[in-house]
Amino acid sequence: MSSVDAVVVGAGFSGLYLLHRLRSAGLTTRVFERGGDVGGTWYWNRYPGARCDVESMQYSYSFDEKLQQDWHWPEKFSAQPDILAYANHVADRFDLRKDIDFDTEVTSAHYDANRSKWIAKTSKGEQVSARFFIMATGCISTAQIPEFDGLHDYSGETYHTGNWPHEEIDFSGQRLAVIGTGSSGIQSIPVLAEEAKHLTVFQRTPNYSIPSQNEFMTEEYERSWKDIYSRRRAEMRLSAHGSLKDLNDVSAFSVSENERCETYAKRWAIGGTGYLGSFNDLLTNSEANYTAAEFVRHKIREVVKNPITAELLSPRSYPIGTKRICIDTGYFETFNRDNVELVDINASPIQRFVSDGLVVGERKYQFDSIVFATGFDAMTGSLFNVDIKGRDGFSLKKKWYAGPRTYLGLMTASFPNFFMITGPGSPSVKSNMIVSIEQHVDFVTESILHMQKHDMKLMEPDLGAENDWVKHVQDVANKTLFPRANSWYMGANIPGKPRLFMPYIGGVGTYRKICEEIVADNYRGFVFDKVLAVTAAE
Numbered sequence: 001m002s003s004v005d006a007v008v009v010g011a012g013f014s015g016l017y018l019l020h021r022l023r024s025a026g027l028t029t030r031v032f033e034r035g036g037d038v039g040g041t042w043y044w045n046r047y048p049g050a051r052c053d054v055e056s057m058q059y060s061y062s063f064d065e066k067l068q069q070d071w072h073w074p075e076k077f078s079a080q081p082d083i084l085a086y087a088n089h090v091a092d093r094f095d096l097r098k099d100i101d102f103d104t105e106v107t108s109a110h111y112d113a114n115r116s117k118w119i120a121k122t123s124k125g126e127q128v129s130a131r132f133f134i135m136a137t138g139c140i141s142t143a144q145i146p147e148f149d150g151l152h153d154y155s156g157e158t159y160h161t162g163n164w165p166h167e168e169i170d171f172s173g174q175r176l177a178v179i180g181t182g183s184s185g186i187q188s189i190p191v192l193a194e195e196a197k198h199l200t201v202f203q204r205t206p207n208y209s210i211p212s213q214n215e216f217m218t219e220e221y222e223r224s225w226k227d228i229y230s231r232r233r234a235e236m237r238l239s240a241h242g243s244l245k246d247l248n249d250v251s252a253f254s255v256s257e258n259e260r261c262e263t264y265a266k267r268w269a270i271g272g273t274g275y276l277g278s279f280n281d282l283l284t285n286s287e288a289n290y291t292a293a294e295f296v297r298h299k300i301r302e303v304v305k306n307p308i309t310a311e312l313l314s315p316r317s318y319p320i321g322t323k324r325i326c327i328d329t330g331y332f333e334t335f336n337r338d339n340v341e342l343v344d345i346n347a348s349p350i351q352r353f354v355s356d357g358l359v360v361g362e363r364k365y366q367f368d369s370i371v372f373a374t375g376f377d378a379m380t381g382s383l384f385n386v387d388i389k390g391r392d393g394f395s396l397k398k399k400w401y402a403g404p405r406t407y408l409g410l411m412t413a414s415f416p417n418f419f420m421i422t423g424p425g426s427p428s429v430k431s432n433m434i435v436s437i438e439q440h441v442d443f444v445t446e447s448i449l450h451m452q453k454h455d456m457k458l459m460e461p462d463l464g465a466e467n468d469w470v471k472h473v474q475d476v477a478n479k480t481l482f483p484r485a486n487s488w489y490m491g492a493n494i495p496g497k498p499r500l501f502m503p504y505i506g507g508v509g510t511y512r513k514i515c516e517e518i519v520a521d522n523y524r525g526f527v528f529d530k531v532l533a534v535t536a537a538e
Contacts, residue, residue: 004028007120007130009106009386012040013087014136014421014437017061020094021445031100032122039087040138042080046164047184048191050080053273053327054432056217057225058243060086062233063438067093069226077214108387109133111416116457132448135383136421139429142381144494145372150352157369161188162376171195175366180373181207183326188373190330193340200341200365202350206315208296209326213271238509242435245274252279252288264295276321283321283480293320303332312344322485378488379424379502380404390415403498407461407469407525408515410443416458419444424502425473431508439512456528465525477501
């Protein structure tokens with residue numbers, strides 16, 4: 001059995017920065033990655049049209065000034081190939097691959113209390129002992145397909161947007177189906193419609209989507225960031241979402257109806273998720289939210305020529321922004337094409353799959369290929385893919401049977417020296433992920449260095465502090481409209497998954513300050529060295 005200071009699972013943006021920081025701190029580290037190369041979500045999500053919904057100049061590392069000055073993004077919102085190229089550049093620049101095992105999954109990680117070590121087992125039969133075990137597997141990396149009746153009977157080609165083939169797929173001349181109209185569906189449908197002979201979109205729940213208004217990167221815009229990057233990065237770290245958006249800090253009802261509509265129109269023309277910053281009460285006041293939602297529905301009716309299709313594409317069952325707000329390039333316009341059909345499977349669900357297609361209601365649809373844009377087992381799925389057992393053989397799945405329980409989204413009681421990057425209970429998916437990743441990695445690394453400096457062996461949360469944080473996360477969420485949507489933030493897309501709001505919605509800047517205050521108060525809420533008198537039964 002080999003031994004290192006730290007085992008890290010995942011070589012996406014979290015794992016790469018972790019490896020860099022831990023190695024720079026003198027810790028021996030091994031990273032295990034199930035994919036064939038670095039990139040994490042951007043390695044797997046290669047579907048046509050895949051693109052980041054955070055501006056390129058903000059979706060990048062800030063830890064190295066020369067790196068952020070040297071790298072050039074080609075577009076305002078970067079496409080998947082460019083983001084993957086950036087991840088590869090970082091891996092090469094800092095010589096990270098030599099400590100990464102690719103095409104290797106960690107199947108289990110069990111805590112050995114006698115040795116105060118974690119024992120990780122891999123899909124290649126290797127066992128590695130480590131003082132620290134860190135999951136850096138991302139929040140939306142476990143693709144899921146609903147259990148459709150007869151799916152195995154279908155003989156055509158099937159694809160999932162979250163696990164896309166690495167070779168180019170030619171859909172020209174094909175009868176193609178896309179099931180799902182979340183973010184990946186909204187991004188891929190306009191591209192696939194241009195290629196397929198005929199495209200049928202199966203929609204259960206319509207989504208709010210704002211045009212990205214994407215454009216090529218200009219030297220002037222790039223310089224407006226790079227000339228003052230340090231100042232902008234500092235502002236991002238203390239912002240609500242980890243990215244700089246112009247928030248109109250007034251209520252939607254503090255202005256006239258004409259001014260309100262003009263504000264929405266300007267935000268629509270600018271594009272992107274900044275639309276939700278039109279007014280400060282859109283996510284806390286139902287009436288204010290309705291005005292923002294109705295403007296989007298008006299735009300859909302304006303764009304989509306067929307009024308029946310426009311109505312089907314118009315969300316009404318949840319407040320705007322309480323499911324992931326999507327940004328698109330020509331999504332609603334796509335439904336004006338002669339070769340595109342929209343099928344409402346909320347009114348009449350998919351009954352079954354057959355050898356050459358599927359059946360909805362009384363109608364059979366025939367397809368050469370089917371694309372599942374059906375999302376992920378978010379937040380907890382990638383953690384549960386590994387058999388993680390803490391003190392007394394207590395499994396993480398068992399502890400979290402009623403929903404995830406963490407302190408700060410970083411650690412969980414009864415699992416000493418086990419860290420999660422952007423885990424449940426942290427801003428994670430409700431933030432610019434790279435800003436949250438850097439903050440988490442820095443916290444973890446500095447905690448380990450603190451332990452070394454003070455000759456401490458173990459670190460884990462106090463159970464009381466963990467309970468208080470779990471309650472705080474839900475209390476903050478319940479002050480907003482977010483719990484009103486059956487979203488993957490709530491685990492609602494997975495049958496049987498506990499319903500609670502998983503990310504911390506209190507703000508990236510607020511969360512950072514809480515973490516800093518905890519550290520300044522001698523790591524309040526964490527316990528070091530001693531074995532707690534907490535049993536698995538408790």
